[in-house]
Amino acid sequence: xxxxxxxxxxxxxxxxxxxxxxxxxxxxxxxxxxxxxxxxxxxxxxxxxxxxxxxxxxxxxxxxxxxxxxxxxxxxxxxxxxxxxxxxxxxxxxxxxxxxxxxxxxxxxxxxxxxxxxxxxxxxxxxxxxxxxxxxxxxxxxxxxxxxxxxxxxxxxxxxxxxxxxxxxxxxxxxxxxxxxxxxxxxxxxxxxxxxxxxxxxx
Numbered sequence: 001x002x003x004x005x006x007x008x009x010x011x012x013x014x015x016x017x018x019x020x021x022x023x024x025x026x027x028x029x030x031x032x033x034x035x036x037x038x039x040x041x042x043x044x045x046x047x048x049x050x051x052x053x054x055x056x057x058x059x060x061x062x063x064x065x066x067x068x069x070x071x072x073x074x075x076x077x078x079x080x081x082x083x084x085x086x087x088x089x090x091x092x093x094x095x096x097x098x099x100x101x102x103x104x105x106x107x108x109x110x111x112x113x114x115x116x117x118x119x120x121x122x123x124x125x126x127x128x129x130x131x132x133x134x135x136x137x138x139x140x141x142x143x144x145x146x147x148x149x150x151x152x153x154x155x156x157x158x159x160x161x162x163x164x165x166x167x168x169x170x171x172x173x174x175x176x177x178x179x180x181x182x183x184x185x186x187x188x189x190x191x192x193x194x195x196x197x198x199x200x201x202x203x
Contacts, residue, residue: 001019030141049101051059055176056100056105059112059132060093068132070117078116078196082181085150085197103193110134112196113182117166122174129182139185143169149179149197157185 016022019035063071076092090098096112096193103110115130118144126146131138139158158167163182172178179199184190 014146021198034199050141052101053097055104055134056097056110057058059100059110059129062094063112063114063132066114069117070115071112072116073118074118074128074198075196078198079162080196081112081149081179082194082196095196099193106192108192109136109189111138111184111190111193111195114200116198118180118198118200119166120202121168122203123172124168124170125172125178125180126166126168127163127180127182127198127201129198131160131163131182131188131195134190136187138184138187138190141182141184143167143182145169145178147176147178148203149199151177152181152197158182171185172202175203 016024016035019037020200021032021071022035023032025031060071063099079095080092083090100110111133111134113129114132115128117126117128119126119128120132127143140160141158141163142155143157143158145154146152154165154171156169169178169180175198177199177203181197182195184193
């Protein structure tokens with residue numbers, strides 16, 4: 001039933017009439033559109049993408065439920081920062097899901113980055129972060145870093161073992177804020193499965 005505050009099509013119409021027209025407010029405007037019955041197509045591409053989405057959400061929840069080394073507040077903040085650099089900013093959750101789906105569509109392997117810890121020192125920042133891979137194991141990556149979240153112009157090669165234990169990213173200046181992002185290099189199936197953008201200020 002449509003509820004009216006004034007004559008129809010003037011002020012405050014809201015709801016549907018005979019499943020033909022729907023009236024609704026949007027951004028201060030009173031609008032009308034054809035009543036739409038949501039479809040539920042089940043073509044092969046659609047079901048495939050739905051499976052990707054389901055797997056991504058499950059992976060996030062699984063990581064958050066881990067007793068140790070789970071996706072923590074720092075990982076979430078790093079992913080939110082990464083999502084903020086795009087022309088269409090997105091939440092940390094949507095950023096993780098989008099990147100997971102992008103990897104799957106490209107026949108690559110997605111990663112959930114978790115358990116992040118950053119420890120600043122006078123001329124370096126030690127980065128510790130785990131990688132929960134959908135399949136196989138990450139072996140090598142570059143940590144890209146710089147003083148701007150959009151210009152990570154420096155690079156340091158690391159191994160997965162170093163990341164798991166904590167690796168010092170060196171060559172920094174004291175009392176300066178730096179941003180760091182892990183970008184996998186080997187195996188090549190992990191290329192593109194970036195971490196969020198972590199940050200800290202050297203002491």
